[in-house]
Amino acid sequence: MEQAWVYSDIVKEHFLNPRNFLMGDEANYPHDAEGIVGNPVCGDQMKMFIQVKDEKIVDVKWKTYGCASAIASTSALSELVKGKTLDQALNVGPEEITAYLGGLPQHKFHCSVLGHEALAAAIQNYRNLL
Numbered sequence: 589m590e591q592a593w594v595y596s597d598i599v600k601e602h603f604l605n606p607r608n609f610l611m612g613d614e615a616n617y618p619h620d621a622e623g624i625v626g627n628p629v630c631g632d633q634m635k636m637f638i639q640v641k642d643e644k645i646v647d648v649k650w651k652t653y654g655c656a657s658a659i660a661s662t663s664a665l666s667e668l669v670k671g672k673t674l675d676q677a678l679n680v681g682p683e684e685i686t687a688y689l690g691g692l693p694q695h696k697f698h699c700s701v702l703g704h705e706a707l708a709a710a711i712q713n714y715r716n717l718l
C-alpha cells in the first residue's frame with residue numbers, strides 16, 4: 589500500500605530548490621569562515637561558509653551529504669540568518685527552522701540540527717580567526 593507523503597509543501601519546495609546551496613568549488617566562493625559537522629545519528633555531513641561584515645552575516649553558502657530534511661532545513665536556516673548578527677544567528681535553532689518549514693516528521697527532527705551546528709562551527713571559526 590502506498591504511504592502518504594509526510595513532508596509539508598514548504599519542505600518539499602526547499603528540498604527541490606535549496607536556497608544558498610554552494611554550487612561548484614568552494615575555493616571560488618570568497619568566505620570569511622567555514623564550519624563542518626557530522627550527524628552522529630546517520631553519518632551525514634554539512635559544511636557551511638559565511639561572509640561577515642560588522643558582526644553580521646552578509647552571505648552564507650552550504651553543501652551537504654545530508655538527506656532531504658537536512659537540505660530543506662539548511663535552506664531555511666540560510667534564509668533566516670542572512671542579515672542577522674552572529675549572536676542572533678546562533679539563536680536560530682531547530683525549533684525555529686522546523687516552524688519556518690511548517691514542521692518536520694518527528695523522526696526527522698535531528699536533521700534540522702545539522703545546519704544549525706555547521707553554522708555554529710563556522711561562527712566559532714570566524715571568532716577564532718579574529
Ligand code: FES
Pocket residue numbers: 627630631632654655656657658698699702
Ligand atoms: S538522515 Fe542524516 S541528516 Fe537527515
